[in-house]
Amino acid sequence: FRYMTNVVFSTYNDNYYKKLFEPYKKIKGDFSPSYSILSLEEIEKMKLLCPDAKIIYIIRNPIERAMSGFKQRFNYKDKKYDGKEINLKEVGSYFTDNENYLRSNAIKTIENYEKIYGTEQFKVFFYDKLKTNPKLFLSEIVAFIAKSDEDKTLKIINESDFKDKKTNASSKIVFSPEVHELLKKIFEPVIKELSIKYTECASWYREYYKSSQP
Numbered sequence: 001f002r003y004m005t006n007v008v009f010s011t012y013n014d015n016y017y018k019k020l021f022e023p024y025k026k027i028k029g030d031f032s033p034s035y036s037i038l039s040l041e042e043i044e045k046m047k048l049l050c051p052d053a054k055i056i057y058i059i060r061n062p063i064e065r066a067m068s069g070f071k072q073r074f075n076y077k078d079k080k081y082d083g084k085e086i087n088l089k090e091v092g093s094y095f096t097d098n099e100n101y102l103r104s105n106a107i108k109t110i111e112n113y114e115k116i117y118g119t120e121q122f123k124v125f126f127y128d129k130l131k132t133n134p135k136l137f138l139s140e141i142v143a144f145i146a147k148s149d150e151d152k153t154l155k156i157i158n159e160s161d162f163k164d165k166k167t168n169a170s171s172k173i174v175f176s177p178e179v180h181e182l183l184k185k186i187f188e189p190v191i192k193e194l195s196i197k198y199t200e201c202a203s204w205y206r207e208y209y210k211s212s213q214p
Contacts, residue, residue, distance in 0.1 A: 014049055027145060029053075036109045037102040043116045054145050055117055059194075060127035061204045062104035062187040063180075066095055069103060071173050085174045088182065095186060107193045126200045135160070184208050 021028045036057070038046070046053070059065075070091065074081060094100055102108065106124075113122040123144050130137045138157045146153055175183075191208065194201040 018049070029145075033103060036106075037099060038112070040112050040115065043112055047116050053117075053121065055113055055122040056125060056141060056144070057106075057109065057113065057122065058125045058127055058130070059106040061201075061207075062106065062190050062194075063183045063204075063208065066100065066104045066183055066187070067173075067175060069100060070094055081173045083172055083174075085176050086179060087176045088178050091175075091179055091182075095183060101186070104187060105190050107190055107197075110197075124198070126198075128200065128203075 060068075070086075071081075073094075110122075110124060125137065125141060129140075135157055139154055142153045142157065188209065191201070191204050195205040
């Protein structure tokens with residue numbers, strides 16, 4: 001009954017959204033990749049609705065993110081592309097579509113959120129660190145958002161075993177060399193700027209453009 005009255009028959013507006021968090025007394029939040037493509041005006045509205053929010057933005061290599069997005073979009077359920085090499089014809093306009101491009105254009109996302117929320121409430125974290133050192137990755141996030149429960153949360157993280165705990169693992173798709181070249185061309189400006197802004201991203205530029213200097 002509560003689900004029917006609170007969700008099914010609700011009016012979906014800002015007040016409805018805020019009520020979703022009322023039962024939770026401590027740290028609470030929401031997440032979606034779609035937040036990375038919000039316009040400046042939409043982020044301004046978010047700021048009005050949640051003025052004290054802290055924004056966690058986890059970025060990965062834009063080319064890897066684009067390929068992962070394709071896999072999740074077209075191969076997550078039926079696995080029709082498993083073990084198959086994907087060529088330019090099959091990807092079509094997916095990677096050049098504005099929405100899909102924006103999801104990998106971390107520079108634009110960072111600029112918009114920093115402009116509205118500032119660097120004290122918006123922080124960039126790196127997917128590479130999640131893969132190589134998940135405890136440190138999560139500890140840095142806790143240090144950014146936690147208040148009174150920081151020590152308790154860090155203790156839980158340090159006592160956890162993150163080995164072989166994969167969810168939503170990528171499907172086994174192989175992209176053709178032509179697709180890789182297309183992605184390199186599309187995202188070179190983004191990767192170049194990220195490499196200049198963050199030392200954590202410098203290896204991305206070296207990997208794809210064979211240069212230590214962006």
